[in-house]
Amino acid sequence: MNKILKNAQKYSVSKKKNAQIISxxxxxxxxxxxxxxxxxxxxxxxxxxxxxxxAVVAVVGLxxxxxxxxxxxxxxxxxxxxxxxxxxxxxxxxxxxxERVKELVQEIVRETNAALVLAEEEEGEQLQQALMExxxxxxQSMSMFxxxxxxxxxxxxxxxxxxxxxxxxxxxxxxxxxxxxxxxxTQNQEQKHLEKAxxxxxxxEVMQNQGEExxxxxxxxxxxxxxxxxxxxxxxxxQKQEGEEKQQALMExQAVQEKSMNMFKxxxxxxxxxxxxxxxxxxxxxxxxxxxQTGEMVQEQTQVQNNMKSGQ
Amino acid sequence: MQDDHDxxxxxxxxxxxxxxxxxxxxxxxxxxxxEDLLMDVVLKGYEKFNSFNQxxxxxxxxxxxxxxxHLLNHWRDxxxxxxxxxxxxxxxxxxxxxxxxxxxxxxxxEREHIQKVFELMNDKNSELLTLKYINDxxxxxxxxxxxxxxxxxxxxxxxxxxxxxxxxxxxxxx
Numbered sequence: 001m002n003k004i005l006k007n008a009q010k011y012s013v014s015k016k017k018n019a020q021i022i023s024x025x026x027x028x029x030x031x032x033x034x035x036x037x038x039x040x041x042x043x044x045x046x047x048x049x050x051x052x053x054x055a056v057v058a059v060v061g062l063x064x065x066x067x068x069x070x071x072x073x074x075x076x077x078x079x080x081x082x083x084x085x086x087x088x089x090x091x092x093x094x095x096x097x098x099e100r101v102k103e104l105v106q107e108i109v110r111e112t113n114a115a116l117v118l119a120e121e122e123e124g125e126q127l128q129q130a131l132m133e134x135x136x137x138x139x140q141s142m143s144m145f146x147x148x149x150x151x152x153x154x155x156x157x158x159x160x161x162x163x164x165x166x167x168x169x170x171x172x173x174x175x176x177x178x179x180x181x182x183x184x185x186t187q188n189q190e191q192k193h194l195e196k197a198x199x200x201x202x203x204x205e206v207m208q209n210q211g212e213e214x215x216x217x218x219x220x221x222x223x224x225x226x227x228x229x230x231x232x233x234x235x236x237x238x239q240k241q242e243g244e245e246k247q248q249a250l251m252e253x254q255a256v257q258e259k260s261m262n263m264f265k266x267x268x269x270x271x272x273x274x275x276x277x278x279x280x281x282x283x284x285x286x287x288x289x290x291x292x293q294t295g296e297m298v299q300e301q302t303q304v305q306n307n308m309k310s311g312q
Numbered sequence: 313m314q315d316d317h318d319x320x321x322x323x324x325x326x327x328x329x330x331x332x333x334x335x336x337x338x339x340x341x342x343x344x345x346x347e348d349l350l351m352d353v354v355l356k357g358y359e360k361f362n363s364f365n366q367x368x369x370x371x372x373x374x375x376x377x378x379x380x381x382h383l384l385n386h387w388r389d390x391x392x393x394x395x396x397x398x399x400x401x402x403x404x405x406x407x408x409x410x411x412x413x414x415x416x417x418x419x420x421x422e423r424e425h426i427q428k429v430f431e432l433m434n435d436k437n438s439e440l441l442t443l444k445y446i447n448d449x450x451x452x453x454x455x456x457x458x459x460x461x462x463x464x465x466x467x468x469x470x471x472x473x474x475x476x477x478x479x480x481x482x483x484x485x486x
Contacts, residue, residue, distance in 0.1 A: 005445040005476070009423040013332045017347040021328075021354055022321060028358055029317045114319050117371040121326060123448075165367040244467065 072122075072130055075115035076137050082107040083137075086144050101148060105159045108141050113166065120173075131174050138167040190236040190249060197229035197256050201263055208266050216271040223267070223275035226260045227282070234282055238289070250286050257283040320361055323371055324354055330372075330447050331379055337442040338383055340431050349386060353379045369456055376447070376457045380439075429479045437472035444469060 013021075082104045089096065112134060119130035145160040200222045207214050207222075230253060237249035261279050264272040331353060335346035357375050364374050430438050443449045443457065451469070455462040 002445070002473070004422065004426065004480070005441060005473075007419060007422055008337075008426045008446055010329070010446070011333050011336050011343075011346075012329050013347060013350060014343075017351070018328065021324070021351050024351065024355060025317070025321055025324070025358055028355065110316070110319070113366050114322070116366060117323055118326060120370045120372060162367070169367060169369075244463065 072115040072118035072134065075111045075118065076133060079108045079111035079115065079137050079141065082111070083141060083144055086148070090144075090147060096148075096151065096153075098153070101153060102155050105145065105148075105156050109159050109163060112138050112141060112163065116166065116170065128174065131170050135167060135170045135174070138163055138170065142167070190233045190252075193229045193233035193236070194252060194256050197226045197233070197260065200225040200229070201256075201260060204263050204267070208263075214267070214271075216268060219267050219271040220275070223260075223264055223272045226263075227275045227278045230256050230260060230279070231282060234286065247290065250290055254283065254286045254290065257286065316361070320358055323375075324357075327372060327375055328354070331375065333446050334376065334379055334442055335383070337430055337446055338435075338439060341427055349379075349382065353382050356382060370453075373453055373456045376443070376449075377459075380457055425480065425484050428483065429476055432479055433472070433475055436468065437475050440465065440468050440472045441476060 086101065086104050086108075089101070115137070116131075116134050119127070119134050122130045142160055142163055145156040145163070148156040149160055204219065204222050204226075207219065233256070234250075234253045237246065237253050240246040240249055257279055261276060261283065264276040264279065269276075328350070332346060332350050335349050335353075336343065339346050339349070353375070357378050360378065364371065430441070433441070439458075440454065443454045444451075449457070451462050451465045454460075454469075455465045458465070460468075
């Protein structure tokens with residue numbers, strides 16, 4: 001079913017509406033200026049003249065085209081350029097131009113933040129790579145900001161604090177992502193073991209359906225494989241944290257176990273006896289974990305109830 | 313050097329189709345309405361851009377949370393519920409299937425089936441499936457957008473898949 005859902009139709013915004021939205025955004029630019037790096041922006045915001053604004057809106061409106069295909073990497077490049085300039089200013093040792101430092105710090109914060117937004121769009125390994133690149137530039141910037149903060153520049157102190165918090169989120173994402181990947185791999189392993197068990201069961205079914213005399217050695221090997229694979233899947237399921245996911249995994253194992261036990265009963269005991277015994281033991285273990293009552297327990301309870309009734 | 317306005321437009325370009333797909337699947341594939349609401353969501357996002365805080369989460373989660381809330385407000389204002397019923401879809405399907413099967417590729421027919429099922433699904437379930445399979449969010453991200461616990465999202469998703477399966481089988485596997 002998931003496969004079907006993944007084939008679902010994807011739509012695109014029409015060019016006409018897209019142009020209209022961009023035109024609206026450009027209109028808003030001069031009414032409601034926005035700021036991504038709000039902390040040190042106030043002194044730097046420069047508004048274009050209304051005439052220029054109208055001209056821009058007209059051009060965008062007419063062409064209906066806006067090219068903004070920048071990637072996270074180009075934002076990182078911008079941040080690095082600003083960083084280099086900061087570095088040069090520091091190396092020169094001349095009196096610091098406070099205004100320029102502010103501008104550069106502001107640019108670095110904005111560009112690394114923009115890079116992060118776009119980096120988060122990447123997937124899988126590329127996402128990890130992109131996040132690591134963003135983190136590297138953030139850390140470079142932070143160490144540069146620290147130098148300026150040490151020289152008494154209060155704005156860089158604030159930027160440093162902000163960037164540290166965003167960097168923390170990037171670190172979390174990197175951690176989370178690898179955690180998720182491990183979880184996915186474990187889940188895959190568990191599924192692979194169950195798939196192998198079912199494949200062996202399928203072979204046993206074919207042998208049974210052929211109705212000819214079966215080779216007991218081959219049956220024994222297949223039965224052992226089934227028990228071994230379901231056992232491995234069970235081990236992985238047991239290690240999961242208590243909760244719905246564990247319950248689900250155990251139920252999947254239980255289903256294959258029950259299928260196996262039914263299948264084994266179709267063959268000679270000499271060939272499958274050991275495997276059946278082991279499968280029954282493992283099955284019992286799963287039932288206990290799932291909180292099911294065993295047949296024996298139910299029987300015992302019924303007997304106790306009957307005794308009580310006859311005693312009355 | 314880009315300013316924040318240009319940055320917002322860059323982000324818009326990046327996410328516009330994802331947002332649009334979310335709206336299409338939530339609004340019974342009504343293109344006109346979806347485009348209008350997309351504009352509302354984007355303009356609202358622009359106005360609130362100052363409040364977007366990267367320390368708290370990604371832009372994608374933030375803008376989708378705006379879209380989710382905007383849709384809820386839209387429905388509340390319209391006081392509108394899904395009106396398509398399963399019998400109508402089955403009837404339409406019965407007449408349409410022969411005509412189309414010879415003309416369209418199976419994939420296209422399957423896509424139409426998916427859309428019909430989405431139209432009939434419970435709103436909450438169809439939203440979960442849209443975020444997961446159309447927008448490719450993971451459970452954690454969905455939880456953040458909908459302001460729910462991750463466990464609740466997981467359970468909700470399995471319920472949603474079940475509903476989807478049942479409707480799909482009922483309508484198209486007979």
